[in-house]
Structure formats: C-alpha cells, structure tokens
Amino acid sequence: MLVFLPTVQESNRNETLELIVKYQIFDVLKHPVIQHYIDLKWEKYGFFGACMILLLKFFFIITWTILLTVVDWKLRHIYSFPKDWWRVALSIVCLTELLEATFIQNELNNLAATKLYNQKFGFLYDCLVIALLLLVIITHLVNISLHTNYILSWLHVQCVAITLPPLNDVHTFSQRFFGPFLAMVSSIIPIIFKFLFIYIQFFLPFAFAYYVVFGGLEQLPEFNNIASCIFTVFRISIIDGYNYEAMYEKDPVMTFILVGSLIALEAILAVNLLIAMLTHAFNSDKGHLQEKLYMQRARILLYLEKYPYFSTKNNEVHNYIYAIADPIVAPYYKEENISKEEHYINTVVLEIKVSGTINF
Structure with missing residues (x-):
C-alpha cells in the first residue's frame, strides 16, 4: 500500500515531483497515488494556469503578427504622427513581451542545469523564435534609418517571412483529451x-x-x-x-x-x-502515453509554482490534504491467489512526505 502523508514542513514541498521530472522516473509517476496527487493540483490551479499560459502565448503571437504584417513593407519605414501612434504603442507592447519572454527563457535555462526543463527541442525552438524576433527588430530599425537601401528592406521582409511560421506554431498544453496525442510528437x-x-x-x-x-x-x-x-x-x-x-x-x-x-x-x-x-x-x-501526459502536467505545475499566486495555491492544496482530506491511499503491490494475511505480510508501505524524504 502506498500512502501519501503530508507534513507541516514548508520547505522543499515539491521535491518529490522535482525528482520525478528531473530523473524521468515513470515507475513512480504511474502509481495511482502520484497520479491522484497531480490530478488534485491540476484541478485546483494547474488547468487554470495552463489556460493563462496559452492565452498569453496567443496574445504574444497576435500582437507580433499584427505588427509584422499590417503595414506594407514598402511603407513600413514611414511613421506619420500622430496618425501612426498605434504602431509605436504596439511596438512597445511587443518589445515588453519579448523582454518578458527573454527573462522566462533565462529562467528555463537555469532550470535546464537541473534537468527540470529537459525538452531540449522545445527549449531550442523558443530560443530560435526569440532570436528571429530580435533580428526582425534590428533589421526594422536599420530599415528606418537607411530606407533608401533596397537590400536592407528586402532583408527585413525575408526575416519577417521566416519568423512568422515558427511564431504561429502554438505550444499546446496538456489537457486530458489532447495530451496523449501531443505526447506522441x-x-x-x-x-x-x-x-x-x-x-x-x-x-x-x-x-x-x-x-x-x-x-x-x-x-x-x-x-x-x-x-x-x-x-x-x-x-x-x-x-x-x-x-x-x-x-x-x-x-x-x-x-x-x-x-x-x-x-x-x-x-x-x-x-x-x-x-x-x-x-x-x-x-x-x-x-x-498516460505517463507522458502526467509528466507534462508535473512539469507545468513546477513551472507555475514559481509564481507567487500559484505558489499560494500550492500551499492551499497541501493544507487541504493535511487538515481536511484523508491521506491519499492506493494499493501498491498485491500478488494474486494469496490470503489476506500473506498479503499483509508482503505489503510495502511507502511514505512520501512533502519534504521529499522517503521512508520504508
């Protein structure tokens, strides 16, 4: 029998999930107790946080797409004030989003050192999009100052054309319906x-x-x-x-x-x-596929819990388990065709505490 017993210790509460994600321990992840624990956190705040991440990415994509395509490239270097004030405002919004994305990428780079962000392809893909957007900004500024140079204008258009396809390739989060199919990628x-x-x-x-x-x-x-x-x-x-x-x-x-x-x-x-x-x-x-779905959810939960709002929600979940709910219990191992006494003798009780210590 596997029993999840929360404690009152406040430090390193997510060490269990971190270890599972860091070392890709699917044997532990597929246990019903761990899956029920992830489902509980996902139901309380994980799904909402994943939706917010998706909405922010959509907003990021839409604003950059408008900025890159709404004005013809032959007239993109011309700013007529006050008529084009919205282009300046939109540019500031896009630059702010890009700085935030760069900051998040630095955080993910720090996580990569601990293998918590171990999807190398996704990490490199995000870095590629940020680099392409920076290249678009640089070529646009050069095009404004040297708009008579046709080669620079053409180079800016090519950068925009190359950037739009990967920019609009939206990263989908792990829902119960789509998650197993996305895990195939x-x-x-x-x-x-x-x-x-x-x-x-x-x-x-x-x-x-x-x-x-x-x-x-x-x-x-x-x-x-x-x-x-x-x-x-x-x-x-x-x-x-x-x-x-x-x-x-x-x-x-x-x-x-x-x-x-x-x-x-x-x-x-x-x-x-x-x-x-x-x-x-x-x-x-x-x-x-089911294990990969829960691994994706665990990775998203660890990412969300670095923000104060979701960290508070995480504390509420642990307080809920400790003060209100019964311990999360699920059968761990049971041989067939054995008596109740034999099963009791062969039962293994594994206590997974929030502090990360595992006692047998």
Whole structure:
C-alpha cells in the first residue's frame, strides 16, 4: 500500500515531483497515488494556469503578427504622427513581451542545469523564435534609418517571412483529451529525421541525374540550375505538376526510366515506409502515453509554482490534504491467489512526505 502523508514542513514541498521530472522516473509517476496527487493540483490551479499560459502565448503571437504584417513593407519605414501612434504603442507592447519572454527563457535555462526543463527541442525552438524576433527588430530599425537601401528592406521582409511560421506554431498544453496525442510528437520527431536520411539517399542521385539529362534546355528551364532542379524533382516525387511532355520530347527512354523509378521509390516505397515507421512508433508508445501526459502536467505545475499566486495555491492544496482530506491511499503491490494475511505480510508501505524524504 502506498500512502501519501503530508507534513507541516514548508520547505522543499515539491521535491518529490522535482525528482520525478528531473530523473524521468515513470515507475513512480504511474502509481495511482502520484497520479491522484497531480490530478488534485491540476484541478485546483494547474488547468487554470495552463489556460493563462496559452492565452498569453496567443496574445504574444497576435500582437507580433499584427505588427509584422499590417503595414506594407514598402511603407513600413514611414511613421506619420500622430496618425501612426498605434504602431509605436504596439511596438512597445511587443518589445515588453519579448523582454518578458527573454527573462522566462533565462529562467528555463537555469532550470535546464537541473534537468527540470529537459525538452531540449522545445527549449531550442523558443530560443530560435526569440532570436528571429530580435533580428526582425534590428533589421526594422536599420530599415528606418537607411530606407533608401533596397537590400536592407528586402532583408527585413525575408526575416519577417521566416519568423512568422515558427511564431504561429502554438505550444499546446496538456489537457486530458489532447495530451496523449501531443505526447506522441516527441517520438515522431526522431522517426522523421531517420526517414529524411533514407529519403535523401535516393533523392539526391535522382536530382543530379535529372540535371545531367534535362539541364540546359530552353523548353525545360526548371532544370537549368541545381536549386530549381531539386525542387522540380521533389514535385515529381510527390506526383505534383511537371512538364512531362517536354521531358519526353527530349529523351523518351530516360524519361520513362527516371520518372518511373523515382515515382516507384519515392512516391510509393518511401511513403509506405514512413507510414510503417510512424505506426511502429505509435504502437510502441501506446502504453506510455498516460505517463507522458502526467509528466507534462508535473512539469507545468513546477513551472507555475514559481509564481507567487500559484505558489499560494500550492500551499492551499497541501493544507487541504493535511487538515481536511484523508491521506491519499492506493494499493501498491498485491500478488494474486494469496490470503489476506500473506498479503499483509508482503505489503510495502511507502511514505512520501512533502519534504521529499522517503521512508520504508
């Protein structure tokens, strides 16, 4: 039997969850007592805090998207006062949000040292978005001072175009319905990179073969340089539109060989291979989705409890468990086909105190 017994000690209350998240201890996390403890905190303040994080991220994305797209890039360096006062105010709001995001990123960087923020991909992704926004600001300021330089204006537009897709890629929090599906993403990303490695092994030889056979022809300008040739070959591999008639007119035999083999390998074999790899990844992680959901919730709770409001809510939850509720009790281990006395002898009582000490 596993019993959660809160104590009156106020320090290191979250040490148990911190240890679970830090060392990814799924064997302890999947126990009903720990899951019930996380559910209790999630119900009291975790879900509300996750919603607030999501709303703030939406506000961050919307304000930056408006600032980057509402004015045509050819007129973006022109500020006519007092008509454009809202652009200045919106810029100040966006800069304030960016400074706050940078501060949060520094906090997460400190957490990374203790492995509490151990999702390296998400951490690097957030750093990339902040760096791109800083680059947009710098190029915009340079564009205002040197707006006659077309290259600087073009560079600013390219920075905006590169920044918008990752900026609008919203990070979703761990709800009970969506959480297990979002937990699959961490397993899909390595599979995608493995597939791309295999895909490139077939793709690049075909791209150079197309360039050698069809390059330099006026009727096939898409094969005249390597970049456009690679993109055209990619379109062929996904059975998109391409100038098959001109290719056939140039070299019918090589057209049959190259187009047929490329479609067979890339459009049929490679796609089915990707489906098989993803199916295997989904089946492998099916039994761990619930644990990953609770690990995400525990990570969010630890992040929220660094703020005073949610820290107070955390204290209220512990006071509720200590003063009002009964101890959280769940069966820990029980063998089948044994008597009650034998089960009592073989029972292990594990006391998880809020101070983090574990006594057997």
